[in-house]
Amino acid sequence: MGNNQDQEVHISKGSDAALQSSSRLTRLWFKVKKSRVSYVMIAPYMILFVFFTVIPVITAIFLSFTYFNIIESPQFIGWSNYMRLFLEDDVFIIALKNTFVFALITGPLSYMACFVFAWLVNELKPRVRAFATILFYGPSLAGGTMTMLWMYFFSSDEFGLINNWLLQLGIFTEPFKWLQESSTNFIIVIIVALWGSLSTSFLVFIAGLQGVDKELYESGSIDGIKNRWQELYHITFPAMKPQLILAAILNIAGVMGVGELCRQLTGMPSPLYSTHTLVLHMEDYGTTKYEMGYAASIAVVLFAITLLLRWGINKIIKPEN
Numbered sequence: 001m002g003n004n005q006d007q008e009v010h011i012s013k014g015s016d017a018a019l020q021s022s023s024r025l026t027r028l029w030f031k032v033k034k035s036r037v038s039y040v041m042i043a044p045y046m047i048l049f050v051f052f053t054v055i056p057v058i059t060a061i062f063l064s065f066t067y068f069n070i071i072e073s074p075q076f077i078g079w080s081n082y083m084r085l086f087l088e089d090d091v092f093i094i095a096l097k098n099t100f101v102f103a104l105i106t107g108p109l110s111y112m113a114c115f116v117f118a119w120l121v122n123e124l125k126p127r128v129r130a131f132a133t134i135l136f137y138g139p140s141l142a143g144g145t146m147t148m149l150w151m152y153f154f155s156s157d158e159f160g161l162i163n164n165w166l167l168q169l170g171i172f173t174e175p176f177k178w179l180q181e182s183s184t185n186f187i188i189v190i191i192v193a194l195w196g197s198l199s200t201s202f203l204v205f206i207a208g209l210q211g212v213d214k215e216l217y218e219s220g221s222i223d224g225i226k227n228r229w230q231e232l233y234h235i236t237f238p239a240m241k242p243q244l245i246l247a248a249i250l251n252i253a254g255v256m257g258v259g260e261l262c263r264q265l266t267g268m269p270s271p272l273y274s275t276h277t278l279v280l281h282m283e284d285y286g287t288t289k290y291e292m293g294y295a296a297s298i299a300v301v302l303f304a305i306t307l308l309l310r311w312g313i314n315k316i317i318k319p320e321n
Contacts, residue, residue, distance in 0.1 A: 057303065060299050060300055061296075061300055062074075063293050064081055064300045065081070067080075067291075081293055092278075094276055095278050099277045099302075102189070102190065102255060102277065106255050106258075107252065110193070110255075111248065113194070113198065114199075114247065115247075118205035121133055147261065147265065150188075156177040156179060163178075182274035185270060185271065186275050189262055189266065193258065193261060197254075200247075204247045207243065208240040208243030216239060220234060241317060245313065245314065249313070252306060256309070257279055258277050260279075278302045279302070282298040282302070
């Protein structure tokens with residue numbers, strides 16, 4: 001008798017769970033059907049996102065556990081690529097250190113510079129503000145052209161602008177190889193990166209500042225806010241949290257993905273690998289040595305570091321619920 005009651009209880013619980021699951025699916029389907037226009041609108045982006053972001057990431061994770069030279073089929077080798085990275089590849093350790101140093105210096109400085117300049121430009125009159133925005137954003141649009149200009153500044157012969165000035169002033173007796181010396185080329189890369197850092201984050205901050213409700217400042221003055229710094233801390237920052245997080249994400253992606261700038265200024269490989277970064281190390285194995293499995297493991301490490309930094313930023317700048 002007792003067994004029959006237990007069976008009935010189990011059947012009843014199973015039926016309740018099935019009904020709840022069916023009810024949840026019904027509600028979900030109703031919500032999807034109700035918002036079908038919105039889903040249709042975002043479908044092109046989601047399709048592109050899946051094919052060009054999600055699938056490549058999954059493929060890279062899979063390939064990182066294989067030996068793959070493009071010609072032959074991938075061969076599963078477990079954790080060998082990661083063990084080789086951290087235990088045998090000295091150049092990877094150098095690239096990892098260079099990437100972190102570059103990120104720790106240029107990341108915060110460029111982030112603060114973007115906000116400060118955006119804040120100052122936002123105070124200008126509309127026409128002047130539009131002109132100033134183009135002026136500050138211009139270097140990022142020029143790209144390789146401005147890199148060539150910096151290469152002219154720091155050219156290693158007497159025709160380079162910096163060398164020419166120093167030779168005329170009698171400070172140097174012979175041209176200095178700025179971009180070929182490991183003691184100076186990394187510093188120059190950082191300077192050039194900072195100079196051209198007013199890019200998308202700058203525009204994000206401009207848009208965020210323009211979107212802050214002006215009535216908040218009026219209410220703040222009534223509540224006791226006395227100066228611009230208090231206004232910035234108590235009103236502007238809280239109102240701009242989405243833009244602050246977005247700019248931080250873009251900044252992280254930019255500093256962790258540095259590579260092309262180093263290649264253009266110092267070549268590849270740079271002297272003593274002084275400007276070698278994770279991106280360049282990945283490209284070296286992927287496009288030159290055709291060790292795609294090993295290159296994929298470098299990409300996965302870079303991806304994991306970027307996600308970790310993204311998580312840290314999200315903890316520091318807590319978004320509104």
